[in-house]
Amino acid sequence: MSVVLVINPGSTSTKLALFRDSEMIGEHTIRHSPDELSKFPSLYEQREFRKALIVRFLESVKHPLSEIDAIIGRGGMLRPLEGGTYAVNEEMIEDLRLAKYGEHASNLGAILANELSLESGKGIPAYIADPVVVDEMEPVAKFSGHPDYTRRSIFHALNQKAVAREVASRYGKKYEEMNFVVVHMGGGISIGAHRRGRVVDVNNALNGDGPFSPERAGTLPLTGLIKLCFSNEYTKDEIRKLIKGKGGLMAYTGTSDCQKVQQAILDGDRESELAYKAMAYQIVKWVGRMAAALSGEVDAIIITGGIAYDSRFMVPWLTEKLSFIAPINVVPGGNEELSLAVACLRVLEGSEKAKQYRGKS
Ligand SMILES: Nc1ncnc2c1ncn2[C@@H]1O[C@H](COP(=O)(O)OP(=O)(O)O)[C@@H](O)[C@H]1O
Numbered sequence: 001m002s003v004v005l006v007i008n009p010g011s012t013s014t015k016l017a018l019f020r021d022s023e024m025i026g027e028h029t030i031r032h033s034p035d036e037l038s039k040f041p042s043l044y045e046q047r048e049f050r051k052a053l054i055v056r057f058l059e060s061v062k063h064p065l066s067e068i069d070a071i072i073g074r075g076g077m078l079r080p081l082e083g084g085t086y087a088v089n090e091e092m093i094e095d096l097r098l099a100k101y102g103e104h105a106s107n108l109g110a111i112l113a114n115e116l117s118l119e120s121g122k123g124i125p126a127y128i129a130d131p132v133v134v135d136e137m138e139p140v141a142k143f144s145g146h147p148d149y150t151r152r153s154i155f156h157a158l159n160q161k162a163v164a165r166e167v168a169s170r171y172g173k174k175y176e177e178m179n180f181v182v183v184h185m186g187g188g189i190s191i192g193a194h195r196r197g198r199v200v201d202v203n204n205a206l207n208g209d210g211p212f213s214p215e216r217a218g219t220l221p222l223t224g225l226i227k228l229c230f231s232n233e234y235t236k237d238e239i240r241k242l243i244k245g246k247g248g249l250m251a252y253t254g255t256s257d258c259q260k261v262q263q264a265i266l267d268g269d270r271e272s273e274l275a276y277k278a279m280a281y282q283i284v285k286w287v288g289r290m291a292a293a294l295s296g297e298v299d300a301i302i303i304t305g306g307i308a309y310d311s312r313f314m315v316p317w318l319t320e321k322l323s324f325i326a327p328i329n330v331v332p333g334g335n336e337e338l339s340l341a342v343a344c345l346r347v348l349e350g351s352e353k354a355k356q357y358r359g360k361s
C-alpha cells in the first residue's frame with residue numbers, strides 16, 4: 001500500500017489530493033484571485049505561499065509528511081518532451097527555477113514536490129507526469145507562417161489525455177483506437193486534435209494562440225499587436241501580461257473567475273454576457289479547425305476543465321453549436337489528480353520506469 005501526495009498548481013487554483021493506492025482519501029481545491037497572486041514578483045516566489053497551503057492540507061487530513069511514500073506534481077514548462085512519468089531531478093528544478101522554457105503555475109508542481117521531499121528528511125521520491133510541454137504535433141502542424149518561429153505544443157496534456165482515455169473506455173475502446181477533439185477550459189484554454197492516441201495538433205494555450213480564455217488573449221490580430229508594441233505606451237512586461245494574465249475575460253470583464261462573470265450576467269451586465277459568449281464563439285471555431293485537422297473523422301468531442309461546470313455557458317453556446325460535428329462528452333473539472341496518482345503508482349509498483357529529464361536534447 002502506498003500513500004501519494006498530489007500537487008496540482010494551476011493559474012487560478014492549487015488543487016491538492018492524497019491517495020492511498022488509487023483511493024482518494026482527501027482533497028482540497030484553493031481558488032486564487034489575480035490580486036492574491038499578483039503580490040508575488042515572479043511565479044517562483046509563490047512557492048512558500050502555495051507550500052503553506054499544502055502543509056495546512058496535510059494537517060487537515062491528519063497525515064504527516066513523514067508518512068507519505070511519494071509526491072507527484074503537475075509537470076510544467078520544460079523542454080518539449082514525450083509523455084510519461086519523470087523523476088524530479090536537479091536539471092529539471094534548475095530549468096523551472098530559471099523559467100528557461102517559460103513561466104506557468106505548473107512549474108511549481110516539481111518545485112514544491114522537491115522542496116517537500118527535502119524537508120521530509122527522508123528523501124521522499126518526487127515525480128511529475130505528462131507535463132504541459134508534451135509534444136506529439138505532426139510536422140505539418142508546426143508551421144507558423146514564418147521560418148523564424150514554429151508553433152509550440154503547450155497545453156493541458158495530462159488532463160486532455162486522461163479524459164480521452166476515460167471517454168474511450170465509455171465506448172468500450174482504447175484511446176489509441178479513437179479520434180477526439182478535446183477542449184480543456186481552465187485559466188487557459190487548449191483544444192487538441194487527438195488521432196489514435198496522439199495529439200497531432202493543439203493550440204499553444206499559454207502564448208497568443210487559440211481562443212481567448214479567462215486570463216489570456218489567445219490569437220490576436222498581428223497588425224494591432226505590432227502597433228501596441230511600438231506605441232511607447234506599453235513596456236515589454238505589460239505586453240506580456242496583456243497576452244497572459246490580464247488578457248481575455250479579465251480584460252473584457254475585470255475578472256478571470258467565470259462564476260463571477262456568470263453572476264454579473266444574472267445581475268443584468270450585458271457587456272460581460274457578450275464577452276463570455278464571444279469566448280464560447282471562439283472555442284467553437286477552434287473545435288472546427290481541429291475537426292478539420294482530423295479530416296472530419298471525429299468519434300467524439302470531449303469538453304472538460306473548470307468552466308465545463310457552467311451549464312449556462314455550456315449548453316446554449318457550446319454543445320448546441322458543436323453537436324453537428326460529433327457526439328459530445330462532458331467531463332467537468334477533469335481528473336488530473338487521479339491521473340497523477342495513478343502515474344505515480346505505476347512507477348512505485350514497478351510496472352513503469354520513471355524517465356530521466358535532461359535539460360538539453
Ligand atoms: N462551477 C463553476 N461554474 C463556472 N465556472 C467555474 C466553476 N468552477 C470553476 N469555474 C471556472 O473555471 C476556471 C478555472 O478552471 P480550472 O480548470 O480549475 O483552472 P486552472 O487549473 O487553470 O486553475 C475559472 O475561471 C473558474 O471561475
Ligand SMILES: CCCC(=O)OP(=O)(O)O
Nearest residue numbers: 010011132155186187188
Ligand atoms: C500551460 C498550458 C496549460 C494551462 O493553460 O493551464 P491552466 O489553465 O492551469 O493555466
